[in-house]
Amino acid sequence: MLTICKSLARVFSVAVALFISVCAHADSWQEIEKQSAGQTVWFNAWGGDASANGYMQWVSEEVKKRYGITLNIVKVADAADVVKRIQSEAATGRTRKGSVDLMWVNGENFHTLKQGGLLETQWAETLPNWRYVDTNKPVREDFAVATEGAESPWGSAQLMFIATHSRLADAPGDLASLLALAKQHPGMLSYPRPPDFIGTAFLESLLLLRVNDPQVLTKAPDENFATVTAPLWDYLDKLHPLLWRKGQDFPVSAARMDRMLADGELLATLTFNPAHVTHLVKRQQLPPDAYAFGFTQGMPGNVHFVAIPVNSSAKPAAKMVANFLLSPEAQLRKADPAVWGDPTVLDPTKLTAAQQQQLDAFTAGAPDAIPVLPEPNAAWIPALEAEWTKRYGSR
Template identity: 60%
Template sequence: MRYHGETRRRLRLALLGLSLLAPLAAHADSWQQIQNEAKGQTVWFNAWGGDEAVNHYLDWVSGEVKRNYAVDLRIVHIADAADTVKRIQTEARSGRKTNGSVDLLWVNGENFRSLKEANLLRTGWAEQLPNWHYVDVSKPVREDFSVPVEGAESPWGSAQLTFIARQQQTPQPPTSAQALLEFARTHPGTVTYPRPTDFTGTALLEQLLINLTTEPEALKQPPSEKTFAAVTAPLWAYLDKLHPLLWRQGKDFPPTPARMDTLLTNGSLSLSLTFNPMHAKQKVAKGELPKDSYSFGFSQGMIGNVHFVTIPANATASAGAQVVANFLLSPEAQLRKADPAIWGDPSVLDPAKLDAKQQRTLQALIPENTPPVLAEPHSAWVNVLEQEWLRRYGTH
């Protein structure tokens, strides 16, 4: 069969169009296959259960994925993701390569690194989720505490270390590490932080280390025995000055940020601490913090990260887990989660990728005067900082 020149040109363009569409069609087919496979699956989602707002939100997610995708989402409330990491490691050691007890895990930082380095995670799936295209890739969604993600976990919320104060008590908050030390001198006994190994307490150690060290580049790599003392010396010198000025002279530390909130509410403390910049709004909305409570941070930035969900390599219901992860990235789920009246967990979506109404909703939820986000140190710093802190101050 012979074609005229114009016909041949059109045919070539049509074939080119089909070749460009083929990967999209294949991806759509494969996602449809995943959704089909997910129907009727039970997904065991291990998630931190320490907050009533989080638990209510996840109950709503369970109802939505059941109704829309026929996935039976079961939430396993955990106190620490490290406990679930140990269970996954134990299953691997016993040769349980399939039918694992965990299908989805809320994770980041050192727990993610432990699982990824041991090849215990499913990889390469996260950026294949249809809702990935909404994600704000300017956030640290492709690395987790300096560890490359490589599609092994899907973002679902962002967080930033944030101080809370009360307007009546503290109209001018300290906005640097040195200002915090001066504030503690001027208001002795009203400043403290959660005892490491509480995650928020350790985060403050990392924040202060970033602010004070003379070797910030060292924090992007795992700590070295040779340089650890030199890199961290300014932090310990600072804490040695700060601790005698703290609540209970730094001889006792609140176990959790929630305890700090209580002490802020009753006037014992001038400052509380959270890893959620929307926490104050959320707690004020629920009447759990005084109405004049507000958030602030250091003007040069506060450390922040993204929290993720990940799928173990031996998951029983990996298709169902991907459907849940994809739903968690939907504008509907992300905007609901960001609402302080629901949870107040900041979104990982790029407002520019949303429609006009969704953009307005999201912008209204973002707290004003949020400081720049500083990247977390490499995840290996968490444990060594905690151990050194306990060695120096933990026996008081």
């Protein structure tokens, strides 16, 4: 009897501790909500996509209406510029009232900020809407680097090609077929010039599919960099002379490639959003027979995040915005191809039946699932870009 009582006492004490923890968290979130009212958040985000910009305008209006938060969207061309600004502020001792309160970041830029101790940590999983997140997705690591609560996920992405059936009836399903297509149609393929992030993602896809042991990419490159990447450069040396302008020049962005595809200059473009093809068709920038495709072995994919710099002057409001971005309402709107079509990071099984049905409708007609290849450790990105520039960038 005594043993049973002790066991019940232990169970009761755990339950009480859990109850206290939940209540404390509720109280702390209520305090965050109270502090956030009237604050202004400067959200630095990539501004290269009209659909994403339109969505963020809606978010700005909603957090103002719901929480009294002013959300100013700073459209940037390259998140690396924001990283440099945060680093500069830290170097000059600006530990408070920084110019960035929230930022769209991942990969190499996150790695740089985290290494420098320039991000607020251990906050992401305290957001009330974290309970909806699909933790089977890589939401706790970013390019093989542990996030440690310094980033909150808000969307998924995967590199894909876009073409039209009328001009490319048989999509290449592997690297050998891509090379064969380039030989058959010289000058009609290309990719964005690295360090454009889609151009770099294309390099990653080639490396992931050509490397002898993909496991070596989960750690930072070492003295074996040349040996590991040799198959990549060998493939590019064969591919480049067959590309647009014989590989002596490259489009500046995927948006430029979209226009070149529409104008008949290219057979395919690249995107990090499989739903992007729907937008191009809806805007009548591509014909209805446009479609997305990828290599059957897989294409690199990731989760994109928002982060809070450690010197943010509006941390409570920044957390409120991040939490709203994770709400089913915001995630479903973002997943709507008519709005943006950015894939959700939420677990559909944690949504209501009506919400699941809505999400299913948004993904109907999407391209056949392509395996997602995990991206290399963030340290590979600058190394690949530097070597690519050395080999091909000065031509």
